[in-house]
Amino acid sequence: MKLLKKISLTIIILFAPLFAIDNNQFINDNNCDQIIDRTYFQICYDYNLKAAKVVSYTLYGDLVNDTNIEKRPSFKVDKEIDRDKRASSSDYTKSGYDRGHMANDAAFDWSQDSLNETYKLSNIVPQVRKVNRYTWIKAERYARFVAVKLGEVNIINVVKYPSNPQRIGKHKIAVPQGFYKILYNQDQNYTKCLYYKNDNNINTKEDKLKQHEVECNTIIPTLNSTNQSQTRRTCSSFATQQEAQIYYDNREYGWERLDRDKDEKACESLK
Numbered sequence: 001m002k003l004l005k006k007i008s009l010t011i012i013i014l015f016a017p018l019f020a021i022d023n024n025q026f027i028n029d030n031n032c033d034q035i036i037d038r039t040y041f042q043i044c045y046d047y048n049l050k051a052a053k054v055v056s057y058t059l060y061g062d063l064v065n066d067t068n069i070e071k072r073p074s075f076k077v078d079k080e081i082d083r084d085k086r087a088s089s090s091d092y093t094k095s096g097y098d099r100g101h102m103a104n105d106a107a108f109d110w111s112q113d114s115l116n117e118t119y120k121l122s123n124i125v126p127q128v129r130k131v132n133r134y135t136w137i138k139a140e141r142y143a144r145f146v147a148v149k150l151g152e153v154n155i156i157n158v159v160k161y162p163s164n165p166q167r168i169g170k171h172k173i174a175v176p177q178g179f180y181k182i183l184y185n186q187d188q189n190y191t192k193c194l195y196y197k198n199d200n201n202i203n204t205k206e207d208k209l210k211q212h213e214v215e216c217n218t219i220i221p222t223l224n225s226t227n228q229s230q231t232r233r234t235c236s237s238f239a240t241q242q243e244a245q246i247y248y249d250n251r252e253y254g255w256e257r258l259d260r261d262k263d264e265k266a267c268e269s270l271k
Contacts, residue, residue: 021184021191021216026054026156036080036122040114041103043122047085049161049174051125055102056156059147066110073115075099078122087121091169100127102157104140125159126168126175127198134204135212136196139181142209146183150190156182158219160195160250177250180219191216218246234258235267244270 023042027035031053032044041057075089092099103123108114117123127136147153158180165174176198184191193216194209220243235258238244248258248266258266 021182023056023156026158027056034081038117040108040117045081045122050085050087050171051174052102052122052159054156054158055123057103058152058154059107059143060152061148063110064107064144064147069109069112069115072105073119075119075121075124078120081122087171087173089121091171091173095168097126097168097175098129098132099124100132106140107144126173128200130200130202130204131196131198135202135207136179138209139194143183150185150188152185154184182216193219215242218243220247235270238267238270241267241270
């Protein structure tokens with residue numbers, strides 16, 4: 001309850017600026033090797049990364065705090081994914097990374113079936129301990145808070161991977177660079193976007209939700225990773241300088257081409 005009081009941002013919720021969000025921008029055949037419908041949430045899965053790239057769902061205010069089943073199930077392989085393209089729980093053992101939920105279990109513990117679905121490994125990605133247990137969890141709690149305030153809120157979690165990610169476990173699961181959380185309710189004219197770097201070098205005691213706010217129009221849907229290496233970005237690929245700068249700062253494929261004068265500012269001709 002203390003956390004909810006601290007993030008009691010009712011005025012911000014009611015008057016947050018609207019940015020047009022379309023789930024199909026992120027979950028589509030060009031971006032995903034396999035689209036997995038889990039009834040309660042949808043997963044954009046990548047065979048090369050052996051992990052989710054996007055997970056989307058809707059939180060309903062009358063459900064997120066209902067029942068709250070305490071006993072958690074064990075993690076399970078997702079048998080809808082071919083054996084050679086999926087993760088196993090043992091990939092995380094002694095890896096230094098937590099099994100991080102994208103559709104978080106606390107939002108779906110109102111029924112045993114919905115809770116079980118969140119423990120399938122297609123919904124899990126490697127998260128550093130501090131992010132999983134102390135900072136990202138605040139964003140998850142905030143999303144439930146917004147769902148209660150607005151009646152419902154749509155969530156799109158976008159997982160950011162570097163062009164050459166670290167790999168863990170026998171199945172070589174890709175380690176994310178960071179995580180975007182998009183919250184929106186078009187009927188209530190509400191949007192908010194957050195970004196969390198997958199990095200243990202953070203001060204969790206001073207971490208505030210506001211520190212993670214980003215412009216929603218800077219979140220760029222990534223191509224299917226099997227095609228990404230063949231795509232060379234130029235300044236004409238971006239709508240704004242800020243969008244190009246984020247791509248440059250993340251050192252995505254072809255980032256060097258965006259800074260011709262080597263001053264660390266990408267595509268200065270864009271506004």
